[in-house]
Amino acid sequence: MSRLARPISVAPMIDVTNPHFLQMLRIISPRYSLYTEMIHSNAIINHREDISRFAGVAHEDTVVQLGGCDPGNMALAAKIVQDHGFKEVNINVGCPSDRVQHGNFGAVLMKTPHVVANILNEMEKTSVQIPVTIKCRTGVDDLDSIEFLHNFVIQLSCSRPPPHIIIHARKCHLRGLSPRQNRNIPPLDYNRVWQTAKKYPQAVFSINGGFRTTEAVIEAMSKIHGCMVGREGTCSYHLNLVFHFPDANTILSPVMDNPMFLQQLDRGQLFSIDV
Numbered sequence: 001m002s003r004l005a006r007p008i009s010v011a012p013m014i015d016v017t018n019p020h021f022l023q024m025l026r027i028i029s030p031r032y033s034l035y036t037e038m039i040h041s042n043a044i045i046n047h048r049e050d051i052s053r054f055a056g057v058a059h060e061d062t063v064v065q066l067g068g069c070d071p072g073n074m075a076l077a078a079k080i081v082q083d084h085g086f087k088e089v090n091i092n093v094g095c096p097s098d099r100v101q102h103g104n105f106g107a108v109l110m111k112t113p114h115v116v117a118n119i120l121n122e123m124e125k126t127s128v129q130i131p132v133t134i135k136c137r138t139g140v141d142d143l144d145s146i147e148f149l150h151n152f153v154i155q156l157s158c159s160r161p162p163p164h165i166i167i168h169a170r171k172c173h174l175r176g177l178s179p180r181q182n183r184n185i186p187p188l189d190y191n192r193v194w195q196t197a198k199k200y201p202q203a204v205f206s207i208n209g210g211f212r213t214t215e216a217v218i219e220a221m222s223k224i225h226g227c228m229v230g231r232e233g234t235c236s237y238h239l240n241l242v243f244h245f246p247d248a249n250t251i252l253s254p255v256m257d258n259p260m261f262l263q264q265l266d267r268g269q270l271f272s273i274d275v
């Protein structure tokens with residue numbers, strides 16, 4: 001039995017998991033945890049009256065993903081998100097884009113786990129009571145040993161440790177690869193995630209990266225608490241593109257052959273309730 005209320009989640013994806021898209025996924029199935037696109041803490045702070053534009057209406061299945069590195073701003077943003085009724089916040093520690101690196105957040109934070117811990121501690125001080133979770137990679141550049149990943153996890157054991165860590169099972173290269181290449185070229189290393197989950201049985205982990213079939217998700221769920229699906233989970237990702245670029249319909253027609261993956265999962269014996 002998973003220790004997560006919604007063990008399977010749809011990954012945060014910029015330009016994909018916007019409020020409209022999340023609403024569509026809820027219609028397809030109500031069972032999944034849905035992550036918003038990464039939203040910078042300053043965007044939340046500067047548009048605090050209007051955060052539904054970025055995150056939609058607060059819904060119990062929604063996790064708002066924050067980007068940023070300043071503990072004070074991240075804590076304030078999380079508090080605003082909480083005050084708007086959202087039930088969970090996630091910190092992006094995996095995005096390798098140049099702009100994000102330039103802002104000292106995303107994947108570069110893996111190199112400075114004490115900054116992530118400071119953010120979590122500051123959130124504690126700012127009365128953020130909703131769960132604050134982390135989404136990271138297995139490593140960055142040559143900091144890619146299992147010891148590095150384990151040290152990262154240990155360093156998060158601050159006064160407010162994250163109740164859930166989602167690991168994208170590949171490292172990223174901070175130089176020379178685009179974000180898209182960084183989602184495809186570094187090889188997936190599921191073993192590293194299984195080993196980490198085994199080493200820290202008191203913590204709750206999800207695995208992410210390359211899950212394309214119900215069978216693969218079922219297998220993952222036998223080894224770890226949660227599984228996050230991105231590109232495939234949103235076969236509807238392509239549908240989203242079709243919404244934005246109607247002319248792309250024909251190029252993206254394969255999606256027509258691929259029924260909603262969330263519905264496939266619903267039917268895949270992952271849940272005891274009949275659908």
Ligand SMILES: Cc1cc2nc3c(=O)[nH]c(=O)nc-3n(C[C@H](O)[C@H](O)[C@H](O)COP(=O)(O)O)c2cc1C
Binds near residue numbers: 092231
């Ligand atoms: C278009 C796109 C945008 C993404 N944006 C984010 C993001 O905002 N935050 C984040 O943590 N990961 C982001 N990711 C990475 C995904 O959350 C996920 O880790 C990655 O796609 C691997 O999972 P998958 O193989 O199931 O797609 C993005 C991925 C894609 C394809």
